[in-house]
Amino acid sequence: MAVLKFEKESEKSRLTVWDMLSDSQREEAFAFCEGYRQFLDRGKTEREVVDFAVSMAREKGFCDLSEKSGLLPGDKVYSVNRRKEMVLAVVGQESLERGLRLVGAHIDSPRLDLKPEPLYEDEGHLSLMKTHYYGGIKKYHWVGIPLSLHGVVVKGDGTVVKVSLGDAPGEPVFTITDLLPHLSKDQMEKKMSEGIAGEALNILVGGIPVKDREVKQRIKQGVINRLGDMYGISEEDFISAELQAVPAWPARDVGFDGGLLGAYGQDDRVCSYAALRALMEIETSARTAAVLLADKEEIGSTGNTGMQSAFLENFVAELVAGRDEKYTDLSLRRCLAASCGLSADVNAALDPNYEEVMDKLNASRIGRGVVLTRYTGVRGKSGSSEAGAEFVGRVRGLFNGQGVYWQTGELGKVDQGGGGTIAYLLAAYNMDVVDCGVALLGMHSPFEVASKADIFMTYRAYSAFLQHI
Numbered sequence: 001m002a003v004l005k006f007e008k009e010s011e012k013s014r015l016t017v018w019d020m021l022s023d024s025q026r027e028e029a030f031a032f033c034e035g036y037r038q039f040l041d042r043g044k045t046e047r048e049v050v051d052f053a054v055s056m057a058r059e060k061g062f063c064d065l066s067e068k069s070g071l072l073p074g075d076k077v078y079s080v081n082r083r084k085e086m087v088l089a090v091v092g093q094e095s096l097e098r099g100l101r102l103v104g105a106h107i108d109s110p111r112l113d114l115k116p117e118p119l120y121e122d123e124g125h126l127s128l129m130k131t132h133y134y135g136g137i138k139k140y141h142w143v144g145i146p147l148s149l150h151g152v153v154v155k156g157d158g159t160v161v162k163v164s165l166g167d168a169p170g171e172p173v174f175t176i177t178d179l180l181p182h183l184s185k186d187q188m189e190k191k192m193s194e195g196i197a198g199e200a201l202n203i204l205v206g207g208i209p210v211k212d213r214e215v216k217q218r219i220k221q222g223v224i225n226r227l228g229d230m231y232g233i234s235e236e237d238f239i240s241a242e243l244q245a246v247p248a249w250p251a252r253d254v255g256f257d258g259g260l261l262g263a264y265g266q267d268d269r270v271c272s273y274a275a276l277r278a279l280m281e282i283e284t285s286a287r288t289a290a291v292l293l294a295d296k297e298e299i300g301s302t303g304n305t306g307m308q309s310a311f312l313e314n315f316v317a318e319l320v321a322g323r324d325e326k327y328t329d330l331s332l333r334r335c336l337a338a339s340c341g342l343s344a345d346v347n348a349a350l351d352p353n354y355e356e357v358m359d360k361l362n363a364s365r366i367g368r369g370v371v372l373t374r375y376t377g378v379r380g381k382s383g384s385s386e387a388g389a390e391f392v393g394r395v396r397g398l399f400n401g402q403g404v405y406w407q408t409g410e411l412g413k414v415d416q417g418g419g420g421t422i423a424y425l426l427a428a429y430n431m432d433v434v435d436c437g438v439a440l441l442g443m444h445s446p447f448e449v450a451s452k453a454d455i456f457m458t459y460r461a462y463s464a465f466l467q468h469i
Contacts, residue, residue: 016367017453029456040251049107060280071322085305092288099338105272106297109265110135112245121220127206135298139196146173148248153241166248247446266448271344278462289466307425336429342436343423349439364409364439370461371409373435378418385427387434402464
């Protein structure tokens, strides 16, 4: 396997990874995506992803780095940051001054967060909750669909209450209602970006009043009583809560042939799962292999759980110290500078319905394999780290030699838009890094679509990189 090659120009529009896979490889790809489907359904927030990843790691013999007093080649360790960020490593045989082989992904996705004081009653017959959208969304995507609530509530005494409601069979869901078309003349004449206002993304949560007619907001009070019965929380507890509204549907096969998978949150949990699986299959390695699952990428990688925090650097420092009692700051710097990484993030696939926004010659396509993206950024490459030609050549040669089908891609036409990843933050350590991930249709929508062949190839790409680069 390697980059798809065509004997005739006409084959470019017809051949895909599926054409190159044997029957047994197709079965392997489908089986891999069944595990990924479970990962998506159980990990709709970054906290849930970390919990799932810790469980996976424990089963594969990983332990918390804090449980180790020293490190030996072959040791498998991880560290969790505030239950929303994680890094895992398999310690290599060579000195850490030779650098890490790192695959870095992010586990946060666009969503609706409940405001600190979300609950209110309106018009005496409905209770709703106010939200603040997180990340880049099209607001009209989020109305008229079933939503579930996930997250934690921290009570006044410090007790942490987990909330997950709306995904299991028989559980109630939530929704944001839209205006009926009969009365939508003014709404329909607005620009799409203005048709639904951010302050109108209010979730419907209740409609039964308490029996006491002396209560001023009887339906709101009914919701408060229900929350007390279900979770033992009060209205004030919302101030110290992290609750997210996400689509209340499972990952599903798309199409008659089942070759596509649709789900919420594939940006960037598809790369996260592929990276986890690749790392957990490593038993021994010459160089230390690591996977980073970061938070906050969708809002600039800020905060103490985003890539701009010192979490990764501190973890690597612990690795260096665990392998060498003569640890110095210089040894840490040498390790990071000698490292190389893949910024494991998705790219936009050419959509037949919206071809005009893409440069077809440089656009990635569904079913053509994992996507290598030399640069992201906006317009004049603003915000991009841009991988050097030498490093891209090494990765390209690796994939060709290890049987990985790959393609290149850009995030749309030059002046059309663009976007960013964590690549520039990894590059800030002076390491070589290039973006590498799955092509998606409907990126940042509540139902993103990927090819199972591309998902499988991405896993193969990360395996090759972590073990052979």
